[in-house]
Amino acid sequence: MSSEGYSSDLEVVSKNMASSELNDSVDSKFTSPEDSPHQSIAPFDMDAGKKFSDVKLDTSMINGDSRSSIDAVLNGNGHHGSTISPEDASNDPMLASALMSPLQAPLNIEAMFTPAPGGKPPLQRAPTILQRTHSDANDWELYKRAGPRYPASLEQLIMKYHQKNSNSWQLAHDMGAGSGVYATNLARFFRHIHVSDPTATGIATSRKTLSAWSAENPKKRGRFTFSVCKPEEATEAFTDNSVDLTVLMDSAHFTDAEATVRSAAQTLTPGGTLAIITHRPISHVVGNEKVAVAVQALFDAWGPRPWEIACGADTKSQQQFSLGLDFVPLPDDLFSREKSRRITINARSAPREYFRVPGVQGEEEEDSDGAAAMPMSPDEMLEMATSRVGDREKRVHYGEEDEQGRGWRYEVGWESFRTRVAVLDTPETVARLEPRLKEIERLIMKTSPNGVTVVIECAVAVVLATKK
Template sequence: MTTEMDWDKSAYYRQHYPPSLDKVIMEFHRAHSNSLRLAHDVGSGSILFASRLAEYFQHVHVSDRKSANVERARQRLDSWHAENWWKGKFTFSVTPAEKAHEIAAQGSVDLVTLIECAPWTDQDAMVDSVARSLAPNGTLAVVTTNPAPTVIGNELVNALVREFFDFWINALLQELHPNSVISKRYLAQANSGVECVPLPEGKFIQDVTKRIDINAHGRGSAAHALPGHEDMALPSRAHSDHRRYEFSSEDPEGRGWRYEVEASWFRGVIGTTGKESRLHLYESRLREIERAVTETTSTGTVTIEWTVALLLATRK
């Protein structure tokens, strides 16, 4: 298990969630609800969004299906709250996304966020549970990013990076979920972005729902396909009334999803899973990436861009 210091350092090697994401979510919420009492960060895991929610909400509940993740979140937020004691308060529970309604009185939660965890869930059960917890006009926000970033303007490095992430994702799935049924469900749902997240008509207002792609560059769901698994996707479950938007890193809504990293950044990705002892399995691929970056750039850096899918929905 990683230490708290290791965990904080590893944040550099994960997706950076820019202020533009907070702005898009909160502008949508405020357009439909005036309540900022209670938010629920579902499946917080390693992608801790709760402190961001505490900038707006009086109370934030943090949940995850794994007790180790909840304990890590508690430790991090203890430190955060000590320096920001006048902002939102936190509570915690070991609760799977499919039982999100169990954390509070039915119909009392103003905003529910699922940052990266939706592909891991039984999405019908998850949406049903979230809907039971949401207050009228409450917001469901689902965010997923393709775990393999695109290297911009360097096709050689980009091809090597895709090969590396194909190998890394397969190895990670085999270790975390030897049950092939769970892994296949994750791959199919991750490849679909937020297209396969259902929003029953009796529970959500269809014509205000937003389905947003960032840095998809006109490729639709194909932009979210994981390297090596491009043939795995699910049919869209979007309603015809849902509003669709596409933004790039040049737009205010998509700003912050593109930035420069050093060649060593890809090596650091392995450490985010606490599996440094298995670094040797990736060594040859990492050396290829580092050599290619050195040979094709004068700065020793490359620009990476994340592909993002965002679903914003309002409870009836």
């Protein structure tokens, strides 16, 4: 989440639509400043020598497809033009999103989340982790793409919360988006999705990915725009009170949380939603104690590598991550405390236990041997991340048994653990951990009911807030 290469260029991915469709579909929130009665795009501070008139701005719009009802889509009977196979979908969370069929207007949230006949859905197979197919792929993008798929329950959690407090579906902001993994989910609901990231590399990746995705999914509801922008400076990309939903996925701990929240709030409409989500970088085995112990021993022997990719190497980011989003403030002057929700999924209401980075000292904590931690200097104490949870904020915990927490469990074979190490680390590390991987294989074959797989679950933290 560094800020190198910062600029305010705005790029637009769009489709070539017939002029008759265009006239009916363009929303004033993202037309050019000259045409928009709301003046929804703020003038940008351009780099030296660059004029605002040089920024490419295309007002094409993608409409929903009226040929398929939402119920038919969710039951698997809706029309879609994708040729992606279910196997491909399991390999890549973004391809899985691309399989979703088109929306029809007006948006019907209740219909979208009506449970399919047959009761509780079966446990999903974990997605196969992507291999290093591109030489320019960096560890952070591999980590995000190799992580758990965002299940439908997360969309339900966010979108029903938003519908209850706003129900406006014009403009969403995916900030700190990286390669834009979650932007495709937002395209199911919002007419415009603005994708921002602090680095030009992140925006180049997301623009390429989402351009290809848009070409394969021409009937999706939303279109995408892009800017290089830090989460703390969201006001550089929007005028005040113009965004309906802002999401920050898996990267809040890299930011100045106070500045990020205030900047996002300034751009949100009254009643708009701020959604912040993060997940634990390593999963834990449930329902098989022997394998759970062996897998934890594997991760302990692996060392700090997965945590360093997820949290960075600096102390402040790791301390913030260790609080499981409790470090995120929701100031009384900006957000309704009564409507805010601090949610944990598969974390047993103990985010600090599940999200704590090994070796990171927190508030009034001891080291792993039970001894008092080394005293910190005054400067270190001032910089230490602390909880910002208010007295009137509501905490909620969900598990796999709850509709809102469903979908974060997967069945995996022992080779899934090897693949995760191989993707995020070196061949030498895989070789070093081979005896532990073989022990996991042996235990699964011996203790698992089918002798092949075990169940893992991912711990998740969510903050939902409504602007006053």
